[in-house]
Amino acid sequence: TSITTIIRRFDSVLNDRLANGVELPKHIAIDEYKGDTDAGTYQLIIANAETHEPLDILPNRRKNTIKDYLRKFGSSVNVVVMDMNPHFKEAVKKALSRPVIVADRFHYSRYIYWALDEVRRIVQKEWHAYDRKQCKRMRHVLYKRKEKLKEKDRWYLNRYLGMSDVLKQAYILKEAYCKWLDWAKKTNDIKEIKEKLFEFYKQVEESNIPAFIKAIQTFKNWQVEILNSFSYGYSNGFLEGINNKSKVIKRNAYGFKKFERYKGKILLSNQYKEIGIHLG
Numbered sequence: 001t002s003i004t005t006i007i008r009r010f011d012s013v014l015n016d017r018l019a020n021g022v023e024l025p026k027h028i029a030i031d032e033y034k035g036d037t038d039a040g041t042y043q044l045i046i047a048n049a050e051t052h053e054p055l056d057i058l059p060n061r062r063k064n065t066i067k068d069y070l071r072k073f074g075s076s077v078n079v080v081v082m083d084m085n086p087h088f089k090e091a092v093k094k095a096l097s098r099p100v101i102v103a104d105r106f107h108y109s110r111y112i113y114w115a116l117d118e119v120r121r122i123v124q125k126e127w128h129a130y131d132r133k134q135c136k137r138m139r140h141v142l143y144k145r146k147e148k149l150k151e152k153d154r155w156y157l158n159r160y161l162g163m164s165d166v167l168k169q170a171y172i173l174k175e176a177y178c179k180w181l182d183w184a185k186k187t188n189d190i191k192e193i194k195e196k197l198f199e200f201y202k203q204v205e206e207s208n209i210p211a212f213i214k215a216i217q218t219f220k221n222w223q224v225e226i227l228n229s230f231s232y233g234y235s236n237g238f239l240e241g242i243n244n245k246s247k248v249i250k251r252n253a254y255g256f257k258k259f260e261r262y263k264g265k266i267l268l269s270n271q272y273k274e275i276g277i278h279l280g
Contacts, residue, residue, distance in 0.1 A: 007261075021056065021069070021072060021073050022046075022055045022056045022073060023073055023075075023076070024046065024055065024070075024073050024074045024076060024077050025048050025050070025055075025076060025077070026076050026077060026078050026079065027048070027049040027050050027077075027078070027079040027080075027081075027232075027234065028046055028047065028048065028049055028055070028074075028077055028079070028080055028081070029046075029047045029048075029049040029080070029081035029082070029234065029236050029238075029239055030044055030045065030046050030047075030066070030080060030081070030082050030088060030239075031044070031045055031047075031082070031083065031236050031239040031240070031243065032044050032045075032061045032083075032085075033045060033243040033246055033247075035246075035250070035256070035259065035262055036250075036255065037059075037256055037257065037258065037259035037262050038257055038258060038259055039059035039060060039259035040059065040060045040259075042060065042061045043057050043058060043059060043060060043061065043259070043263070044057065044058040044060070044061045044065070044066060045057050045058075045239060045242065045243070045246075045266075046058070046069075047238070047239055047242065049079065049081050049234045052238040053270065054242055054266065054267055054270050056069075056073075056267070057263040057266060057267065059259050061085075061087075061088075062087075063087045063088075063090060063091045064091075066087075066088065066091035066092070066095070067091040067092075067094050067095040068095075069095075070091070070092065070095035070096055071095045074095060074096055077096055077099065078096070078098075078099060078100060079099070079100045079101075079102060079232060079234070080092050080096070080099055080100070080101050080102065081102040081104060081232075081234045081235065081236055082101065082102070082103070082104065082236070083103075083104050083107040083236060084103055084104075084107050084108060084218070084222050084225075089101060089225070100228055100232070101224075101225045101228065102225060102228045102229050102232050102234050103222050103225035103226045103228065103229055104229070104235050104236040104237075105181070105229050105235055106235065106236070106237060106240075107236070108218075108219065108222065108226050108229075109177075109181065111215040111218050111219065112173075112174055112177045112212075112215055113143055113174070114211075114215070115170070115173075115174075115209070115211035115212045115214065115215040116142060116143070116170050116171065116173075116174045116211075117139070117142075117143075118211040119166060119167055119170040119209060119211050119212075120135065120139060120142060120167060120170075122166075122211075123163075123164040123166055123167045124136065127163065131160075131163065134156075135160050138153075138156045138160075140153075141153045141154075141156050141157040141160075142157065142160070142167075142171060142174070143174075145175075145178060146175060157171075166209065169207050169209060170207075170209055170211070170212065173203065173204055173207060173209070173212055176200055176203055177200060180196055180197065180200050183196070184196070184197075184230055185230070190227060190230060190231055193227065193230055194223075194227060197219075197223075197226075197227075200216075201216050201219070201220070204216045242266075242270075245266075245269070246262075246266050249262075249265050249266060249269065250262065253265070
């Protein structure tokens with residue numbers, strides 16, 4: 001069978017199996033991924049936040065594209081899970097009537113770890129070359145929870161925290177954030193979650209560390225959406241898994257020039273997976 005015939009048959013399956021737009025359920029999750037197709041570098045995947053089923057893929061992540069699609073197919077949608085992309089938030093708010101936006105926990109937690117890493121990079125510039133390189137190589141000891149560190153890692157952690165009061169304070173803030181997050185995930189008291197988050201803000205402000213001040217400003221800008229993540233319990237973690245599978249599909253095919261074929265392969269692979277059929 002020639003390649004042309006295979007492509008023609010695949011296109012025929014796409015026309016039969018995939019609709020041009022899907023009526024969306026009440027709770028959805030959206031995320032971008034790097035497709036590198038004729039439609040653009042980045043595409044946007046939409047999935048059911050409850051069943052984790054991918055529903056549709058938009059050709060780009062532009063605000064108007066998202067807004068138009070939600071206006072056309074999102075009349076039932078009232079909850080949207082997303083990363084902290086201001087363009088996504090604006091598109092969702094303009095398209096839907098009073099939507100509940102849920103910020104993904106992984107994405108907002110990254111701002112705290114990025115702040116810690118920024119402090120590390122700044123303070124280690126003043127160190128001896130050996131410690132500078134070693135700290136960069138062993139930086140994972142700063143990010144891991146203290147109770148999960150092995151004895152060797154604890155030694156490195158204590159060494160580097162002892163070399164900089166600022167780094168030590170930044171580490172304490174990271175641990176305080178993790179403590180708040182762990183506690184918040186176990187309680188249903190949103191009011192108390194908010195109060196303890198404000199206590200963390202105060203701790204950061206008293207530290208006067210610019211990287212962390214900047215991080216909590218982002219938290220304040222997304223505070224409603226962050227608190228919603230505890231009220232609704234949704235996350236985008238499963239979409240990261242779908243995106244990773246999409247990368248494997250693209251790599252195995254040595255890339256897809258046509259967006260519609262790449263989109264079809266991703267969506268059909270998930271559909272046929274449910275009935276135990278492997279799609280080429």
